[in-house]
Amino acid sequence: MSTERKTLSVVLLTTLTGWIGFSLPFPIFSHIFLDPSHGIVTADMSTVTRTVLLGVAMALYPLGQMIGAPFLGRLSDKYGRKPVLVACLWLTTLGALILAFGVAAGSIALILIGRLFTGVAEGSLAIVQSIASDISSPRTKARNFAYIGIAIDVGFIIGPIAGGLLSDSALHPMFNVALPFWCGAAVFGANAVMVMVFLSPARQADKQTAPARSLRAALTDRSLVPVFALTFATFWAIMIFFDFSAVYFVQVFDTQPALLGVLTALISAPLIASGLVAGKVNEKIGPVKMAYLSLGLLAGGTALFLIPDSLIGLALPVCIICVGINFGQTATSVIASDRAGPGEQGQVMGLYRSITVAAAAISAIIGGLLAGYAPQGPFLTAILAAGLGFLVLNALQGTPAPIAEDA
Numbered sequence: 001m002s003t004e005r006k007t008l009s010v011v012l013l014t015t016l017t018g019w020i021g022f023s024l025p026f027p028i029f030s031h032i033f034l035d036p037s038h039g040i041v042t043a044d045m046s047t048v049t050r051t052v053l054l055g056v057a058m059a060l061y062p063l064g065q066m067i068g069a070p071f072l073g074r075l076s077d078k079y080g081r082k083p084v085l086v087a088c089l090w091l092t093t094l095g096a097l098i099l100a101f102g103v104a105a106g107s108i109a110l111i112l113i114g115r116l117f118t119g120v121a122e123g124s125l126a127i128v129q130s131i132a133s134d135i136s137s138p139r140t141k142a143r144n145f146a147y148i149g150i151a152i153d154v155g156f157i158i159g160p161i162a163g164g165l166l167s168d169s170a171l172h173p174m175f176n177v178a179l180p181f182w183c184g185a186a187v188f189g190a191n192a193v194m195v196m197v198f199l200s201p202a203r204q205a206d207k208q209t210a211p212a213r214s215l216r217a218a219l220t221d222r223s224l225v226p227v228f229a230l231t232f233a234t235f236w237a238i239m240i241f242f243d244f245s246a247v248y249f250v251q252v253f254d255t256q257p258a259l260l261g262v263l264t265a266l267i268s269a270p271l272i273a274s275g276l277v278a279g280k281v282n283e284k285i286g287p288v289k290m291a292y293l294s295l296g297l298l299a300g301g302t303a304l305f306l307i308p309d310s311l312i313g314l315a316l317p318v319c320i321i322c323v324g325i326n327f328g329q330t331a332t333s334v335i336a337s338d339r340a341g342p343g344e345q346g347q348v349m350g351l352y353r354s355i356t357v358a359a360a361a362i363s364a365i366i367g368g369l370l371a372g373y374a375p376q377g378p379f380l381t382a383i384l385a386a387g388l389g390f391l392v393l394n395a396l397q398g399t400p401a402p403i404a405e406d407a
Helices: 003-022 026-034 047-079 082-103 108-120 124-135 141-167 179-197 215-220 224-255 257-305 312-339 345-371 379-395
Strands: none
Touching: 003 082, 003 124, 003 141, 003 179, 026 047, 026 141, 047 082, 047 124, 047 215, 047 345, 082 108, 082 124, 082 179, 124 141, 124 312, 124 345, 141 179, 141 224, 141 257, 141 312, 179 257, 215 345, 224 257, 224 345, 224 379, 257 312, 257 379, 312 345, 345 379
């Protein structure tokens, strides 16, 4: 087995394990803030107070990622990928333990601290993407990035299913609402050990070979600004579907929780299938044309999504959107990676990660407001975002790759 394949195997297993750990508490997280019987909120708290606390808890994780990812990526440029990745995973484990203890003890303060701390420490995705870039040839980079996306998708399937089972005391007396959080912490710890043992030490080429620019200089570089704008527009369209498809099913079709779980699992099939071919598509047409294709699929699929009057009629639009999602994730990550200047691969991928999280957070807020007026509202913004992405792509093609400057 080649060095690239060995390292990629560890990267994919790290990604899969990390996202299982991250998503294990998903099925129970909302319940512990909305249902007083779990001991986190009290019965005398108003519904508004409970939902506000839930919103704050949900927002702290992506906020932490926005803060931490660029700095951790920058550190991986300077000190090497492996030591920074291992440190990230151990810090994430500590944050997950604080969160689990907060749930077990009924402490809202510890839950909020754990969420923020875990988010700040969770720079692993930017670092594993940097590792994938380090070991890849121009021909294999898109394929390897697409495989990382597949690992995330599979992790999001396994984690919530396992978390839902582990929180159900009817299945076993030892199961409770805190158990998925404890298991998530254990998975993060196991992930850290696995990386320490199996990931090859960072090569000298993995470390920066030229002084990296400041984060501000990279973020405002005129050759990178279109990349970040494209990423923001693409992930706005992507995250609207992820965040509001279930809401749409409930609002329009009165879909019950059990069926929602089945639909979520079914959606993963075209996501994974499209990830398997994304590398080949990139090889044939290149990342910029694949970005154009993804935006067209996202805009067209989302428009078609709003037409059917039955769940069966949504099958084709959902498949179109899922292909657009995977192509968009792959294309934007490759474009960002290719635009990174000397010695700043980790820093640029960290900024890329922050932009995706910002798009998710802002689109969720705007989409939530619009969904209160009409179920179609959030999806109209996704179509608009995809259209803006086309304009950004036109501007992107006229800008040269950046040259790193001294900090």
